[in-house]
Amino acid sequence: MSSVNILRSLADVEGGRMATWRIGTTIRTVLEWDHWAGEADVDLRDTMQPLIDRGLVDFVATDHHVCDGVRLEAAPGHAPGQVAVAVESGTGSAVITGDLVQHPVRFIEPDVAGLAGTGTLVTGTHFPAPTAGLLRRGGDGAVRFVADGLR
Template identity: 25%
Template sequence: MNRPNDFPTPATLPTSLDAYALSGSFRVGAFTVHHLSDGLAFGPRQSWFHGIDDDVWMPVLGISDPSAPFPLNFGLFVVVGGGSVTLVDSGFGPEAERFEGIRGGNELLARLAEIGIAPEDVDHVLQTHLHPDHCGGLVQDAPHGAVPTFPRARVHVHAAEVAHWTGPDTAENFMAPYVRSRIEPIAAAGLLRTFAEATAIAPGVTALPLAGHTPGHTVALVADGDRSCLLVGDLAHHPVHFRHHDWHHDLDVDADAHTTARETLCSLAASLGAVVTAPHMPVLTLGRISRDVDPTGAPGDARWSWTRVDPEDVGGVLR
């Protein structure tokens, strides 16, 4: 029986990159959700706890040295079912190779081939947001300019996200040139689809805008009957973020909105009984969210708990 808030720590996580799977899958009703890595790295993660005293966050993660290394997966999801193949994010792409000590970087097409998916099989790509590590695989650099990696796929992005990365907000942003090099060829090819509210993208897949990390940050809900899963993008880099909603990544553009978004997400996840996971977590880091309960059995102090889900309970397979 897994205990609430038994968070992954350096003491419980493998310390070798080779020990981490680059691919795995689990089931949501009749749908299969694959978690693929487009690069795995180790490093200190103070950036996940921006502005929070080390003495506050370190004990929760069982460490006493703020530079203790955690694994960081540059992952994405592939939802297969209902006659449709949908990617949720599109990998890091060639920028991954600038990271030292990364494993499996810029290997998205190889990971897809391993699960029997060719680029032309992909019907939809839903971008949680347009940071480089999430949209890098949208295009392939070719002699006469970049071409869409997935030639048939409609690419769905929140309208505010597109405006942010293609407009004056990001004129000086160091990430913008790469982001624009990914999204502009998609728009030119007529494949870009924008949305501004909760929108059904594909059979079983709904885009739920939850802004804060970026202006158009979006979560993917995968649902089949009473089974559901929330692929939360960068609302959480580590399961501890499902409990501590004001522990922010240093790239969050609107911390207050992000805190509210996490509250909304946890409320939804708890009411659905949904499995939650995120691209930056190691493959098959699955959990469920519940409201804290005090010893009398009544709802607790309005905080949320994360409890690990054993992958085998949801048909999980590591590759």
């Protein structure tokens, strides 16, 4: 592994352990960093500053191309600049939602319901188990998160 994408920049999420990671570069969106660093979040700045000083943080746009088959997509939620991670390989695709969706019931919202029927594997970072599934539209038009048979 050569990089880690932080989907949400909060010291309570990172727990002050980021500076001890020795896995490569940390990717952050400029918009989110500017938002949280400007909020006088001393814990976050203290956590990240050693990595920034060592040149281990890449500040990127919300549409950043990480590598072949992996890209960031804007996913407004808790903060400006928050992203989801889109992964594509051959005919398969997946999206890691980050904080875009807190629970599968939220798939009724049009901005995420567009994935229904596409075969894209959806992985929710806040979902109760099982955390990965597909979005399917029922006969009533409602979008449902379906994880059956994916384990």
